[in-house]
Amino acid sequence: MQKIGVFVCHCGTNIAGTVDVKAVAEALSHEPGVVFAADYPYMCSESGQNLIKDAIREHGLTGVVICSCSPRMHETTFRKAAASAGLNSYMVEIANIREQCSWIHKDMKTATEKAVILGRAAIAKVALNTPLTASETPVTKRALVIGGGIAGIQTALDIADAGFEVDIVEKEPTIGGKMAQIDKTFPTLDCAACILTPKMVDCAQNEKIHIYAYSEVESVKGFVGNFTVGIKKKARYVDETKCTGCGLCTEKCPMKKTPNLFNLGLDTRSAIYIPFAQAVPKVATIDADYCNMLKNGRCGVCSKVCTAGAIDYHQQDEHIEEKYGAIVVATGFNPIKLDNFDEYAYAQSPDVVTSLELERLMNAAGPNGGTLLRPSDKTHPHTIVFVQCVGSRDTSGCGKPYCSKICCMYTAKHAMLIRDKYPDTEVYVFYIDVRTPGKNFDEFYRRAVEEYGVHYIKGMVGKVMPQKNGKLLVRASDLLAGEQLKIEADMVVLAAAIEPDKTARSLATMLTASMDTNDFFTEAHPKLRPVESPTAGIFLSGVCQGPKDIPETVAQASAAAAKVIGLLVKDKLKSNPCIAHANETLCNGCSSCERVCPYGAITYVDKEFRMPDRTTKIRRVASVNAAVCQGCGACTVACPSGAMDLSGFSNQQIMAEVDAICR
């Protein structure tokens, strides 16, 4: 029989406000096996922990139940406390009477009853606990960064700087991401390319960094410290090792009518292309959808002009497998599609553009060489209307419920740049609120209003109507003046909401990293562990975790790198001893467990068994690789005969908990 101690925490008033903690301790003291029960205001405090340690020594406790907050919060704390008093860490069970009880109940009576039941279940479980010992697993000292935007680049540079190998997997032909498409950056107005491209070059030249450009993650296996990742290198039809990036092929390619995706389709390029001048790696790529040679075998010009002999029309997708200790997700964002916002006439008029398209229109490397011209007739626009929150803070279901965070600032930047360069152009900005928290952000916005005379109007645009004269009639309301406005504009710029890249969802599934309803990756704790995913060994960098601007992204990228370095610097990790094992006499060898195991920890062996009638029989039975098993328990539920069991969460323990709850 176990000697169990029960410790009920008040958590100040967090628990004691709705749960009668003294009554809980009293009720649980009568449970079978319980020899000591006490309550204390803060069990996690030093004196609270001492209370536990003293009780273990004094009463010779063999099991401890702590009725407190979620085990995610303090399980480790209490396990350590128990271990320091000489009790095996795994003889400690937590009954979560805060998140699962006091916080969700208002009535003291029902909350107290429930707290007793939760405590009872934990006692029933700990009565069947057995001491477990953690083993150690080695750490692969190499990190993977998924996404080569500014977030991924910064994370990779910082990890490499600490002396660890880093691979960047980027799905586009070049790293750089969205920042490479941006013209100037707020609030300092320095040129994005000027500050980004040196970092891209650093990545390319750093011998610790390997860039898999034009590649995608196909599969992820393993666990913290020991991931095995399948990477697909998509066929570029150009040998990366031979191409010098001279660009002759792109000049000679006859397929000049290929939409230029880097300029968001605002102009065209050739079918073989280098996305932009500073691309890293600076290697040409053939767009298979437009290349005549790949489509119908007629052309071959690029191959003829290439002096390096780098063109290879028969190149195939390459599949690579690499091992990593840590994975950083930096998959970034895209502006939303504007299909749900017909009122802004985005699909009807080329002069209605998104803010990212405006970046390209104003960029020196953009379609107009840096002169802002209307896309429709290439004339100079005299009136420009900016619409804020297109799809952001939208609870109607057409857009996104969240604030995209960056639009207020980049719109102020656009307005200011336009007024600076073209003082004869009137600029109107329609907004719900102007949000400028951030260092030097409000000063920046005020400059736009006060020094540059941008017309900020609180109110939303109701409709944009293309006119016969080529202008756009903007109908809007001015909420402060209480009047309806009609503005004849030459261009309308929509601050489209941003959303996580579509590839993130399937990636999250591969990584078993959780996401919120908007497909942003969830952090392990919003305040205390903001760059870690709840899945050990998976870290988050940049907008994939939530909307943020460049300064914040870079800060988070470095934070993620610090976490990765903290992991990779370890030679061994303590592994979880709560792992599965097969009872061979019960095992059918049916492979159900092998099929559900996400870690590939189960194999089968043919073993000889003595049968009751003294004959021997060779049977196929499951065998668990303890170093690979992560204790998820999928096998124990899939097993039809109950041969698979999980240490620390055995079928018997779970049943005992259920029985205790239903008693």
Added chain:
Amino acid sequence: MQEAMKKRAKELLASGEVTRVIGWKKNEFDYDITPAVFESAEEIDRDFRYDDFCGPNLSKFTFKNQKNDTKTLVFLKPCDTYSMTQLITEHRVNRDALYLIGIPCFGKIDIEKIRADGTDGILSIASEGADVTVKTLYGDKTYVKADVMAERCLACKSKYHTIYDELMGEEGEVMETGRFNEVEKLEAMTPDERFGFWRGELSRCIRCNACRNACPACTCESCVFDNPDTGISQKAAADSFEENMFHIIRAFHVAGRCTDCGECSRVCPQHIPLHLLNRKFIRDIDKLYGEYQAGEEVGQRSPLVNFTTDDAEPDIVRKGGK
């Protein structure tokens, strides 16, 4: 067909290709057929039967009577091949020790349907084409076969053989005979009606374990109901509902592996429509994860032990389990 099967079985025995034959034999009555192992031509000549009463699924019998060191010939009806394929997928039988012959099936007769007509004192029964002739102590009776066919055969899912080394007769096809109609009737009930229906049906259970013993999916080395560590074995039921749980647990255990062969209902001495529990699971799996038939091919993965990124995420909390 019976004579052709006997001839072929004897040939294979004589050639040494196989040393054992698994088929059916007659007991005291024409309609009382059991699976059997035959080891000689004489035994085959004397006892081997194949007619419209050979309902038992030989796959489970093969599992129980398998021998690894010698080759066994097994005759399989279309629905038996699904069970056999599933057993091979689960590594429960050794394919290399089996020689499988697919045989046609035109639906089996349910003797209970004949008895239900008040027919008693049966001396012999013969089924020829669409006619079933019954000789009794009190005179002869003739039935139309479709009227006395087993329910599971009226709702036959397939005349196609999913596995065989050799096929006798012509290959059939997968059929659509509305086998989920009864499930739909259950689904249309209110939760209270449905609970009442099952309590009523399951209250007749005498825990004879016939369903478990006949089920080709129930092949565990040690059944959870026989394992004292599970806490559910052989204990006296606290109430009548706990007794009912046997069937619910069993249905969960075979979910995704049940081929819908209908043996559970066929062997139930209390005539409980147990197959409906399994069919409901099959229906739910079809709806949630796309059409899936267990035992269609060797090595296939049941949706319940498979994972794809576009899997349904059924929300049982919000929708109240509907």
